[in-house]
Amino acid sequence: MGCVLGREVSSGIVSESKEVKNSRVESKRKVEDVSVTKTDTTSSVVEIQNEETQEEKVDGDKKPRGERRRSRPNYKPSNLPGQMRGDQVAAGWPPWLSAVCGEALNGWIPRRADTFEKIDKIGSGTYSNVYKARDLLTGKVVALKKVRFDNLEPESVKFMAREIIILRRLNHPNVVKLEGLVTSRMSCSLYLVFEYMEHDLAGLAASPAVKFTEAQVKCYMHQLLSGLEHCHKRGVLHRDIKGSNLLIDNEGILRIADFGLASFFDPNNKHPMTSRVVTLWYRPPELLLGATDYGVSIDLWSAGCILAELLAGKPIMPGRTEVEQLHKIYKLCGSPSDEYWKKSRLPNATLFKPREPYKRCIRETFKDFPPSSLPLIETLLAIDPVERQTATAALKSEFFTTEPYACEPSSLPKYPPSKEMDAKRRDDEARRLRAASKAQGDAGKKTRTRERHARAMPAPDANAELQSNIDRRRLINHANAKSKSEKFPPPHQDGALGYTLGSSHHIDPALVPPDVPFSTTSFTYSKEPIQTWSGPLVDPAGVGAPRRKKKNTGDARGSSNLPTGKDKSRDTQLKGKKSMA
């Protein structure tokens, strides 16, 4: 049975068992800002429990999967003394979880699955499914994020652990709050319990019925920057700020969610971190250029993209590939100054330095925006990360201190459900209708543009093009778990996990869009098979074939051996092959 322990569970945020209370766990370092309540409960059986039970039955008499695969419980922040770990297991936590994030479990006992009633599936992420559910102890509607362990690897477990540890360090009205964890001593499944949020900003922005006023944009941006300010003050970088990760409730409160890519950082004790984070459209230039030494400015860039997007009514830089993304950035924000190239020493600088500098044209492009927004956009979208300043500084900018002031969250309209998932459903429905009407000779062109701009390509898909130095084992492991590995950058490339940096990016010229005027002589060209995170090795014969030279067109500057139409279609096929696997 899923919940073998069958002990008392909490009704609220946290519950505390006798055992935990009496143990040394209690006397050890407490996670900040966690209130502890004690409740006695009974339980009733619901669907979630069945799911969990099934999983454990599959494992039969073997150890739970989490335990079996816990080959390297070496996640530093959680290396609890054995006694404490024992106490946590006695309190009902599975050993594998205690091993990787014991610190974050202190003061909590696991909630039982049978104390929740699943209502609906509301989202599905890279490594999780999210359900709307009712907490049977409180009657409150919550969101349950079920972490998928179908492809359990120590790395995935560590990333999940990091998310939990980070979430428990944060406590702010504009940051989603982890209210508890559902698991049991014998279970290898895990649900994160969150307050239920009805909307997300991407869904609202994509809704044809919604057009934000300046005061409303200020209200959302103020909340976003306040949440970011809190994260940054607590040494947390979010690393995936985008509309679909900004949840909004019916009271207009915005909370930053999805800390799956977040990491701790300490400006005084820097470690190299992976540059393969942040969804492409919101990714700052330094990450595209391979920076591994970065800080809060990466989140501020994303916030700048969101501010401009809310005012423009559509994403401002919807690149399809990393190269195209960088090109869009250069066209809007200008290319880096010589001084910046020199001081930044970015790994991909020589690959992406344009032959001619690009002029910055933010003010011209956004001339219809409220004048007070332009200095803030200029700051947040500065090419040099240092110039982006901080969330605290942004909150003091004239955008927020001039009329019309930010409206009160409670005065925001009550929107119908508008999750990104709802937008997807709308798109699917529109597509279905279009297909039907096309058959009658009427292709609904109007909705198409909006639909195409409505969602950012997730970081994983966008990144797939540049993965070449990934070890084969991970590659095969991830072939069936689309984009998961991108969500979980390899720990050996992420200083946040205490590993040293590993491979660097290899750029395949075949993947450069034809309108990008970078010097292709600076692209490395390899006959080695392209490896990606999201699929198997491609046919080396196809990849290594010599390319024909092609004349540059459009605004491309200088000669290029960028792919021809034929090359491109072959590359597209190759890419298709990769992602299909």
Ligand SMILES: Nc1ncnc2c1ncn2[C@@H]1O[C@H](COP(=O)(O)OP(=O)(O)OP(=O)(O)O)[C@@H](O)[C@H]1O
């Ligand atoms: N507290 C919540 N209330 C309501 N819906 C939520 C909540 N948390 C998450 N969701 C929904 O579930 C989706 C996936 O959640 P989340 O982004 O945390 O998972 P993920 O696996 O990290 O996803 P991704 O790969 O998209 O980053 C969200 O886009 C959102 O629509």
